[in-house]
Amino acid sequence: MRSNVLARTLVGITAVAGLAAGSLATAGTSFAAPVSQPAVSVQAATLASYENFGLTTAEAKNVQDFLADYWGYTDSIDGQLGTNSWKAFQRCLKTYWGYTGDIDGDPGTNTIKALQRLLKADYGYTGDIDGIAGSGTRAAFKRFAA
Structure with a gap:
């Protein structure tokens, strides 16, 4: 037991x-x-942290070179369109393409609409100015970056 x-x-x-x-x-x-x-x-x-909208690194470097030459971009030319790249691009878009938002480096709807206006004027974009970076916007942005 x-x-x-x-x-x-x-x-x-x-x-x-x-x-x-x-x-x-x-x-x-x-x-x-x-x-x-x-x-x-x-x-x-x-x-x-960056948005290239379909651009290759080489194409994005071309955009950064343009931004450095004309729009006050002073960061590295690394082929990654980050906040500082988009701030410089927004300054361009505000001056010539109807961008009305803050210079905040966020490539949101208003930035894309202004970009689409630029691309429609000179780079073969035929879509709507809708703020959506679809295939037509991306293809025209590649032409811009070439």
């Missing part, structure tokens, strides 16, 4: 230890899960 009590006690201790270990493992997993989410956000932010 005494061995039964000892056996049940050992089984009970083993079960409690197993549950505790499982709880700790689960707690560790649930604690670790949020840590991986910011890494994804950082990657998305890094990917979104």
